[in-house]
Structure formats: structure tokens, C-alpha cells
Amino acid sequence: MSDNKNSTCNEKVFDNFFKSHSKLLRNYLYYKFGDLDQAEDIVQDAFIKLWNNCANVSIDKAKSYVYTVATNLGISITRHQKVKFKYQDYVTQRKSDINHESPEFIALEKEYMEKLKAAIASLPERQREVFLLSRIDKKTYKEIAELSGVSVKAIEKLMHKALGTLRKTLGNI
């Protein structure tokens, strides 16, 4: 195979690409299909497919390639089962205190966190995807728009809707 410095077949290029993109892809797949273990398996399969096709996929096309392959894999796996978002085991409270991030400290009871997680889990897929990419991965609307191939306005609308849906689900607590 080619040892070209910019070729996807170049071991170093491939490794760096994996290191910089696999985590976000895994999170993205988790938000979309609701299963973290499965998401990690799909990431593996998608990157193996990229490696096997490395001669045909240039490194600047590789990102959209793995996202497409992984999404298709996820769809074919979940086609026959209703997607149930498994949030209990994986979404955990951040270790670092949150005071620095939100100036007005709000005491959050454990009970509230559980309800919030359940509410996020029951969001429509697209709203959940956008909401969690924004909150957990700290992606800007522009970055999220690039990932899902839609306009920034569409992402903003989904984010607005997601907050509205959460507010409605949680009620006045």
C-alpha cells in the first residue's frame, strides 16, 4: 500500500485520524442509537472498513466516510429493535464541580438528576443528539451542523425544541 504522508493507508495518518475522531463518533452514535457498548463496536467496525478501503478514501474524505458507514451500521443493527436509550449506566455526574461553569449555583438533588437523565433519554432522537453534543461534548452549533449535514439554523431550532421538551417533561420541579 502507499506510504504517502497524506494517504489514509499510512499507519501514522490513520492512527492520528482515529485518535482525533473516534471519541466524538462514539458519543454521536450513543446519542443516536442509545447504547454505549454498541456504539464502541460500531466505531471499531467503521474504522476497520476505512482501513480496508484506505486506498480509495482520501484523508480529507475519511471523516464523512466513517460517519456515514457508522450511521448505516447503526441503522441496520437497530432496524429490528425499538431504540431504547440506555442512560442509567453511562451518563454520570461530572466529577469537577459545576460552580465554575454556571455562575448561579443551583443545588441539584440526585433525584432531579435522575429525572433529567430520563427526560433526555425520552427526547426525540434528533433533539437528543443536538442537545448532548452541545452539552456533553461542548460542540458549537456550527460543528454539530457540519456533523449532521444540516444548517446551523436547523440545529438551533432543534436545541430550542429540546429545551422546551425537557421543560415540559420535567414539569415544575
Place this chain on the structure above:
Amino acid sequence: MFEDKKDDFFLARWVSGELSEEEFKAFKKHPEYQYYAKIMAGADALDLKTYNVEKELIALKSKRENTTNKKKKGTVIKLLPYVAVAASIAIIFGIFLFGPKDDFATQYGETLTVQLPDGSEMILNAKSKASFDKDNWKNTRLVSLEGEAFFKVTKGSKFTVSTKNGEVSVLGTQFNVQSHNALFEVNCYEGKVSVVNKNYTEILTAGKAYRNYGNTPENWTFTGAEPTWLTNTSSFRSIPLKYVFKELEEQYNIQINSSNIDLTTIYTGTFPNNNKEVALRTVFSTLGMDYTISEDGNTVVLEK
């Protein structure tokens, strides 16, 4: 919920800190504000189980090894059930009845990977035949070929591919041999290859190619690490149309009725080996030819 705010990005803009000072002040006084602030504070406290990139990469690499090995074995069986059967019959009969000779052949549109006794690899393109003498392999590494094949030769004694058009020998390298009737073409991808025919001897180094067509030898250089047909593309470099049509026929098991066409026209281009419509369209549209496909899909009639 937020009927008094018509802007349907309002909350999104709030989250990303894009509200104007007045907007934000107004929002803070709004009775809904506390609920949204609480949701945001909660959401910002969420995190995922950590992802160990290094560990995942190692897992990926070991999986990659496994699947590529499996894939190599799998290709032979998956693509060619009957050739595999034929091959195993040849081996069994070969050993017990006819002496140790191994024959391999591919049908229309097939490729076949053959592991030679010393670990060298031969990949046969569509409609090609090859044979070698297994018992005598230690003394002479000799493969007879009709058609086209790509060789990855492990280092060792002289390795020879014998064709009607001449012989190609090497010590350890990767090269492609094509021998169809009057056409003989050798591409060297790695190492050194010597090409010998009746009145010609040529040493090819990596990236060099040799062709003899109608007693007109020709040399050129090329780039690429392996023949394009290994990745399901047939490509041609200034070659008479006849051979392009022949390749189309071999890849797709079709007959091309070209009675009105000048088959000596020179063609340079590529077509895919896994999509008939695209392949036909690609070749014929660049030639400015109209074509019709018969109802059973097996015959293509050309009109100029």
C-alpha cells in the same frame, strides 16, 4: 411553553450566550427562567463513561489483522464457490490420479486469490487460467498463465511466469502480467522483473511497464501500488478498443456486438468491475457510441 417569545431559536441562543444584554435581563425576570436554568445546570453536570482511545486503537489493530486474514480466505470461497470446488477436486485428483499439478481458472467477473506453496500470492483476474507444479515447486518456481494475474512473490529462488508471449522472472517482488492473444503487458510494482520473449529482454524496475502488441514493444512509467482491477476497476492506457471490449465481456459475461466499429481505435480510460450500467455508460459515452442491451441482458449492440 414559550409562546411569548416568537423566536424559535431563543433558548438555543441563550445556551450559547448569544442573547443581547436586554434580552438576557428580560429572560432572567421571566417566571420560566428558573426551570431552564436548572435544566442547563443539570445538563452541564452530565458526562459519559471515559473512552480509552489508546486501548480502542490497539483493539482495532488486532481486529484489523483478524478480519484481513479472514477476508483473504473468505474471498476465495465467497466469490467462487464452484471454482473452489473445482480447485479442491483438482488437488485431490491431482495428488492421487494425475500427478501433482494445480490448476486454477476464473469465470466471468471473478477474481481468485491463490496462495502458492512458498507463501507467494497470485491473484487471477476474470477469465484467466494458471497452473503450477506443486511437487517441483522447491526446485522451480514456475507458473503458467493465460490471461491476467497479479503476483506478490516472496524472496527466494527465481520465480517465473510463463506465457505464450514470453516469460517473466523475478527474485521477489510484485508485478502484474497480462497475456491475451497478441497482447502482452507486464507492470512491475516492487523490486525488479525481467521480461523475456522471442526477440526481446527487458529489465523492469518498480513503476515501469512493458507492453508488446503486434510486435511493437513499448515502455512507460506509471504510479500506483497495485493494479486497479484489484479494487474493482479496469483501466486502460492507449490500448486497441478490442481489448477494452474483451475486458468488459469477461467482467460482465456479456457479448458485445461491434460489427460496425473500428476495433483498432485506441482507448485510454477506466470502468468499474462491479456495476454493469456504469461500466457500459462510461466506456460507450466517452467513445460517442449509442448502445442497446438485449432483453436477457447478455448482448450489447453498438451503433455508431
